[in-house]
Amino acid sequence: MRPAVFLDRDDTLIVNRELTLRPGERAGDMADPDRVQLLEGALDGCRWLKRAGFRLVIFSNQGIVARGGATLVDVDATNDRVCDLLRDEQGEPLIDAVYYCPFHPDGSVSGFSREHHWRKPAPGMIHQAVEDLGLDLARSWVVGDAPRDLDAGRHAGIDESRLILLDEQTPNLASAALRILSAIAPRERASLSLLAERPGALDDQRIAATVRSSAEALAERTGIRLLSVSIEDDRAEIELEGSEFVAVGFAAELRRLTNAWHRRQFDSSLWPAPAVEP
Ligand SMILES: [Mg+2]
Numbered sequence: 001m002r003p004a005v006f007l008d009r010d011d012t013l014i015v016n017r018e019l020t021l022r023p024g025e026r027a028g029d030m031a032d033p034d035r036v037q038l039l040e041g042a043l044d045g046c047r048w049l050k051r052a053g054f055r056l057v058i059f060s061n062q063g064i065v066a067r068g069g070a071t072l073v074d075v076d077a078t079n080d081r082v083c084d085l086l087r088d089e090q091g092e093p094l095i096d097a098v099y100y101c102p103f104h105p106d107g108s109v110s111g112f113s114r115e116h117h118w119r120k121p122a123p124g125m126i127h128q129a130v131e132d133l134g135l136d137l138a139r140s141w142v143v144g145d146a147p148r149d150l151d152a153g154r155h156a157g158i159d160e161s162r163l164i165l166l167d168e169q170t171p172n173l174a175s176a177a178l179r180i181l182s183a184i185a186p187r188e189r190a191s192l193s194l195l196a197e198r199p200g201a202l203d204d205q206r207i208a209a210t211v212r213s214s215a216e217a218l219a220e221r222t223g224i225r226l227l228s229v230s231i232e233d234d235r236a237e238i239e240l241e242g243s244e245f246v247a248v249g250f251a252a253e254l255r256r257l258t259n260a261w262h263r264r265q266f267d268s269s270l271w272p273a274p275a276v277e278p
Pocket residue numbers: 008009010011012144145146
């Protein structure tokens with residue numbers, strides 16, 4: 001039996017609250033495949049988790065159906081679009097299953113206007129996925145941006161330490177994935193190395209200090225133990241406790257964070273685009 005990561009959809013995998021509302025739309029409602037936009041870190045996070053052996057299951061409340069804002073067909077099309085965007089490097093789909101709850105007690109559409117055991121914070125969708133996919137619930141995790149996502153996992157009996165809320169500490173799925181990988185990794189020594197795009201870039205003390213402090217902050221946020229950080233010549237070499245999976249993810253996140261800072265400061269990238277990952 002394989003463990004799963006249960007992933008909320010809106011504002012965990014795709015942009016929702018930042019979307020401009022259309023006339024008649026309620027905040028949070030989104031059932032249009034053309035407006036699906038992956039959040040930063042969503043694709044990387046899914047790829048790392050899948051590579052580490054997790055099944056990936058989306059579970060989403062879609063009370064919009066009960067309120068008459070969209071049909072099941074609309075929601076299915078939107079979910080299909082999300083799954084279509086989440087693929088591995090070979091083009092294989094990453095998401096194993098999608099569950100959503102179209103019911104809502106305050107709805108207006110007959111047949112859907114009631115409470116339902118699938119509606120988060122109830123654990124119905126998790127139970128169904130465990131039954132359908134034969135999942136190892138004791139080793140499974142939940143990632144979501146709302147307390148009800150975590151409550152659903154809690155009610156299903158998933159340990160508190162495996163419920164991850166996206167917030168300032170864990171701002172996106174890539175960070176959440178790093179936390180998960182770090183928690184399950186054997187305590188081995190793993191290393192990573194980043195080579196600056198422009199020779200001499202790391203001689204600038206401010207840049208070197210930012211790389212160092214970003215690595216320390218990322219480690220702190222994700223529960224990864226750094227063993228050493230050395231910045232010499234044009235290279236940042238980092239040793240950490242974890243696995244190769246963790247090192248690959250850590251390198252990608254550190255590259256993203258420090259590139260974003262460098263672009264704001266100097267209008268250029270610090271590191272080149274990543275080479276193909278193993
Ligand atoms: Mg959400």
